[in-house]
Amino acid sequence: MSVFKSRPALRWLVPSAAAAVVIGGGAAAGTIVANADPALPERSAAQLLVDLQNAKVDGLSGTIVQSADLGLPKIAGLTDEASGTAGLANLVAGSNTARVWYAGEEKARLALVGTAGETDVIRNGADVWFWQSSDNSATHLKVPAGAEHKPQSLPTGVPSTPQDAADAALAAIDDSTKVTTTGAAEVAGRDAYELVLEPRAQQSLVGQVRLAIDAEQHIPLRVDVYAKNATSPAIRVAFQQISFDKPDPQQFVFNPPPGAKVTETDASKLERDAEKAAEQHEKAGAAKLRGGGKAPEVIGEGWASVVTAKLPQAKGKDAEQVDGMLGMLPEKSGTWGSGRLFAGSLFSVLITDDGRVFAGAVAPETLYEAAAKK
Incomplete structure (x- = not known):
């Protein structure tokens, strides 16, 4: 479960000379170290990037909380819960909670728990299920042998995992980003190092992105995004509770509840639907340009x-x-x-x-x- 798996291009970051360039704008990789508690050995920013690249766990489960306070005005029909867009409202000023279970690339489950019900994505070998409790509907598909159909997230409006958030933050690293470390942290009862990304561009509203990296397992436990000069994060995605024990296989077995509307499909149909949607989107875009x-x-x-x-x-x-x-x-x-x-x-x-x-x-x-x- 490597944070770099979906972005192979990030591998150039470590442990090459390029890593030394982005860290501190050319500072030697070993000169900037995490001021960790005595219980944690010191780690440089370059070493933490290597840790992230090589992170691999065989199993975990936990609760993730995503919270946001973007300081946006309330716009009727857009960011207010009364408009029926509670998911969007929570993304810009609220919180979302998700449960995650992982036992290898072919056994994974992510569940969004909200006031409107629960939405799950479950992968168990060749079986993939999408379930929504709000209307008691489920979609089931079979993954062809050797295919890469591995659901990583829930539909739009669902909070990202710390790993997803860290992936996006790391993709932004270039020579306009200052990368340092700062102290140790404790997240979900576990010791962690903090990696700090800071834009050099004066125009940017982003002050810092802080990644708390598990000291033993090396995966992101928390990602905080701070606005410039702010003392509290505008966006936080963090594990509230986590265990690295392999989940019980029964966690990945899904049986539709009584009365559930089940739709059977296949991966190739989803691909065709996605291609058709992309084609329609392209045509719609062309029509807009003509307009x-x-x-x-x-x-x-x-x-x-x-x-x-x-x-x-x-x-x-x-x-x-x-x-x-x-x-x-x-x-x-x-x-x-x-x-x-x-x-x-x-x-x-x-x-x-x-x-x-x-x-x-x-x-x-x-x-x-x-x-x-x-």
């Missing part, structure tokens, strides 16, 4: 990058809904024109009156500068 939209572009690099696009003209009820939501956002204007700003502690989105959108993990001023140039 006045513009494909997204990236301005800048790394932590200071800004994504921009031209929106197609909304019509009818869609236009009314869009105008209603935008009307709740504060008005902004400048040499770039005028528009509305949707901003939180970690990102900003600018929607101009002429249909342009600028977004990034940057301060609004950076969006204004980008808008003035386009």
